[in-house]
Amino acid sequence: MGQGSENLAHIFHKVETQQCLAKDEYKASIKELRLNLLQLQAQARELSIPVVILIVGLDGSGRGDALNLMAEFLDPRHINTHNLWSPTDEELQRPLFWRYWRAMPATGEIGVFFNGWYRDPFYENALGSMGDEDFERKMRSISRFEKMLVDDGALVLKFWFHLTAKAQRERIRTYRKNPGSGFIVTREEIERVEHYSQLVLTAARGITVTNTTEAPWFLIDSYDRRFRDVQFLQNLAEGFRQAIEKKQNAPVHTTSTAPLSHWENTASILDAVDLERSVEGNGYAKQLKAQQKRLGTAAWKALEQGISSIIIFEGWDAAGKGGTIRRMVQAMDARLYKVISVAAPTDEEKKHHYLWRFWRHVPRAGFVTIYDRSWYGRVLVERVEELAQFHEWNRAYQEINDFEYQLVRHGIVVVKFWLHISHEEQLQRFRHRQETPWKQHKITEEDWRNRDKWDQYKRAVDDMVAKTSTTLAPWHIIPANSKRSARVEVIRTVSDALEVAIRK
Template sequence: MFEAAELGRKISRDEFDAMAPELRTELLALQQQLRQADFPVIVLFAGVDGAGKNETVNLINEWMDPRWIVTRAYGKPSDEERERPEFWRYWRDLPPKGKVGLFLSSWYHRPLVDRVYGKTTLAELDENLEQIVHFEKALADEGALILKFWMHLSEKAQKKRLKGLEKDPMTAWQVTKTDWEHYCLYDKFTSAAERLIMHTSKGHAPWQIVEGADSRYRSAVVLQALKDAITKHLANREAVKKVNAEIKGKAAKGKKAAAPDALVSQPSILSSLDMTQKLEGPDYTKALQEQRARLAHLYHVAKEKGVSTALVFEGWDAAGKGGTIRRLTNALNARDYQVIPIAAPTEEERAQHYLWRFWRHVARAGRVTVFDRSWYGRVLVERVEGFCTEEAWRRAYGEINDFEEQLTQHGIVMCKFWLHITSEEQLARFNSRGQIEYKKWKLTDEDWRNRESWGLYEQAVNDMVERTSTSNAPWTLIEANSKNLARVKVMRTVADALEAALGKAAKIKKK
């Protein structure tokens, strides 16, 4: 695979100086266009130590306007990062739309090094790489331009490069003991790198192998590739915008026809719930006290063990999410939980992938995060109201499952609740809110408008549960016509999940 990058290609100083002014001007002009674009540019640099990755990143920052460039390089994870899923730090650092992100030692570094040092098997390497493929595809599907450069040197050229850097007092600091250790494992790195590139070079995120021995040659290749890719992507995104606008226009004309009456009228998973159930009086008081005490105990054990909890609340307007969340958090210490109310995205959030704003709220070890509405807005309100394309909400099921799998694989306990009420109960609660001064603010024109799409939302909920209720992150459907029943059932479900995750530790302390 790497033979073509060991040919000794060079560009003379005169040739490079002749092409540089025009290329630099074009890149700066493209950067100004990019600032108004609806996508970010993500550029990854990986490869052989000493092949010019750092120098190339420095040159891009020099030639282009660094105010619109995000540069990130990663070392060993900090305590804060280790307490979260591995990809948290990468999601956190993604550039917003209109900017360029340059990444060194990024999400490929750990899987590659672990394989070379025998910490993982080939099967585990492939599993890690498959996760990366999903990550990059999710970004590309939302419009991101992803460029990946593997900077290569032959074994002989790498040795010469490292020795040359060491001899110069100005650059000697760049060569570390680890660089020489990696040099001694050159063949293993090459073998693992070939597998990595073959597995992850996709149409949406291709690798380009760059011969790194000559600084002017590698610079010209990377900068020209960057210019060509941005030019092409700008044109492609304009075409996509026009198509999406046409689709959205057609959908708006016949919005109610988006889901045929025959389909909407079919029984959904929600229709199987027994909405007559109630919990009243002393029975409710006793059950609430028992589950609150149980949850308080389990939460303290989880905190000691560094086990985090993520709770997702979705449901109809006026279904009682807020009241249920308040009862639940009464069992917790205010220092250890955070309630994240999700509304329409802010300008900052709209400039990122839709999952970015949820990744940034993933808590440290031992904390509880409560999402009052969540990432499921993509397959609920955005689907029904036409705020995203059908292609976008359909692929979101897989993206959401992947996101939640990363959380639960890290050890986070996840509970997802849909609070269900009947249409009649919702109407009664709306009317009641209108009569109470301190609750009037909760009732909006949008709430009334959403009632008109009840059937469409019910079908969307059915599809959501069907496609995202997994063994590691199941949905719990709550019969919330009775607020008391809903509060106790939610608390019991969270306690059960914590007890299952903590196992013997929780039961021993309980005795």
């Protein structure tokens, strides 16, 4: 338990008043709230706000009943409740948050997460299986996750349904005596009552860390059923109202390149790349074969051991991404890999956070996913073409680092390539494409336009590498003026990474 945390539980004092509400007063409030909520839901839907509601709290607090009341009041067609019981095997084979991402509401929809992403860490820390340091790290990472949703326009409201120890004991006793329809008090719940004070201290710490302006906590005094419901629905309505107001008054962001002007005279990391490297004649075929053989073997072994990998290809137009990917997959059994070519998002994808579509494709244990362009589009093309605003692409570095951290922590091998060619080499390749009949489709007006923005892209690449080359997922800048040398080096790098993971 962290220092001074014994005193943290005082945050719950103001919801331990055991206040009650008379029936008449309840009925009047509820009637008004019902109408309000339905209207607020419709307004949020019109404004395309995705709403995330977390229902967390003590056993016996009746948070399930409160949830049912809310569900009854809102338009059921645009609300989806997720009770994430034990993870399925498809979920277990992916990073923890995959199950939350797949349940994330689209714009205009409401996603209710019963127990949210808090229950497990709360219990694990309270019962001692998760140390305090891990717990705090976990809470901070949850905070970043929630901030990311809010930054993207979501409304995140978190409710903690509280009871005093005495009230909880009584409540559980009553439930046991009068089991409602289907509602069962489990042995586990009864045992957990014994850990009331640990749990409440942990919750106090967790709530304190994660109670942010972006994703606030609402503490609900749950002693009296009527008082509980009214408080809950009032806070919910207030949360909706604030989000709607915020959205309506949102400042119009304009893209700004100012913060990066100091870069102009700075040397680029790309200038240091030795582009003269190449592989001589026969050496190429031999080296390529050798590396492909390594990769093919490693891919099968990775399957056996359940090690997934994600290989990302970014690089200049005509840098040879497609050809390199083809040489790479030649080495592997077709049942083991999947190539994802990142194009414009679909309309379902557009209704979610930009990382959602990449979470969708996180591979199951043992498989290889190859990205021909990737989530880095956010800080490359979307930045340069001003498709994302400054505050959007600027916060993406941290979001991407968090995402990759989760992948790597789950045991996924992440390898990132930037295929680098010189400005002159690109020109020659463009010309060659134009002159070769069956390559003409590979060169478009857009490629020439991108070429004109070479320096802006260069700056974006510098920022990207500087900000997202982490120990866990470093960038590999591959000199690619010689296609052959680039192919061999890429396949060697992937094999190295897989072999290291396999040996572990």
